[in-house]
Amino acid sequence: MLWNVTLTLLKGLCTTTEIFFLTLLFALPLGLVLAFGTMTKFTPVRWLCNTLVWIVRGTPLMLQLIGFMYIPGILGHNIWSGEAGRMMATVVAFTLNYSCYFSVIYRGGIQGVPVGQREAGQVLGMTRSQIFFKITLLQMIKRILPPMSNEIITLVKDTSLARIIAVYELTFTGYSFMKSSGLVWPFFYTGVFYLLFVGILTIFFNFLERKLGYFR
Numbered sequence: 001m002l003w004n005v006t007l008t009l010l011k012g013l014c015t016t017t018e019i020f021f022l023t024l025l026f027a028l029p030l031g032l033v034l035a036f037g038t039m040t041k042f043t044p045v046r047w048l049c050n051t052l053v054w055i056v057r058g059t060p061l062m063l064q065l066i067g068f069m070y071i072p073g074i075l076g077h078n079i080w081s082g083e084a085g086r087m088m089a090t091v092v093a094f095t096l097n098y099s100c101y102f103s104v105i106y107r108g109g110i111q112g113v114p115v116g117q118r119e120a121g122q123v124l125g126m127t128r129s130q131i132f133f134k135i136t137l138l139q140m141i142k143r144i145l146p147p148m149s150n151e152i153i154t155l156v157k158d159t160s161l162a163r164i165i166a167v168y169e170l171t172f173t174g175y176s177f178m179k180s181s182g183l184v185w186p187f188f189y190t191g192v193f194y195l196l197f198v199g200i201l202t203i204f205f206n207f208l209e210r211k212l213g214y215f216r
Contacts, residue, residue: 005177005186012173013193015087016159019169023094023155030095031102038107049103056100061093062161068093069165083168090162098155105147109140142212149205156197170194 037049056064069089072079080089113136121131163172174190177183 005183005189008177009170009173009186009190009193012168012170012190013197015162015168016156016170016197018087019090019094019159019162019167020156022091023098024152026091026095027098027102030099032106034099034103035106035110038103039110053100053103056097057104061097061158062164064097065090065093065161065164086165086167089165090167094155094158098151101151102148105144105151106140108147109144110136112143113139145205145209145212149201149208152205153198153201156201157194 034049037045040046069080080086117135118131121135159169160171162169170190170193174187177186
């Protein structure tokens with residue numbers, strides 16, 4: 001029985017892992033774009049980006065998932081049909097949500113780099129892109145790694161919200177045993193998989209922090 005439950009939960013874990021990596025793939029670069037948008041001197045773009053970040057950070061992720069899934073259908077455009085559609089809606093909602101949180105972390109990291117270092121790069125004749133990639137970016141990564149790792153670990157647990165729109169992820173898989181067989185323990189057994197996932201990420205981020213220790 002334990003083996004069968006484990007195999008079934010592993011299938012749910014595959015979906016959870018897919019949501020996790022696809023969200024990071026799109027949210028990390030989009031968050032950087034939003035960070036620059038919130039810092040730009042072009043007022044309409046800055047206002048638009050700040051408003052988007054404010055709305056997304058101020059509303060629950062669960063509400064955003066439901067909105068992305070069902071509002072297009074209410075408007076007569078059912079773009080998220082089938083299992084693949086629900087998965088796509090989940091990734092879009094997660095990407096938008098986490099890119100807004102990442103943008104705030106990026107902005108704090110960029111603004112935390114002393115202005116004098118950027119001015120020194122200008123004195124040396126470096127272009128703006130060279131200053132960003134050779135001076136600002138590396139120090140920014142060191143500064144944002146702890147809060148970024150915390151958000152990424154939170155993402156692992158937030159994937160459980162995808163069950164709200166019937167995405168067959170890890171928690172949904174464990175809950176299905178309660179509905180079909182009346183078994184409660186598989187639902188709590190999912191915690192073991194989350195702990196292992198988070199444990200691997202924690203080891204990885206600790207390794208990165210040690211590697212970036214030379215910026216102290």
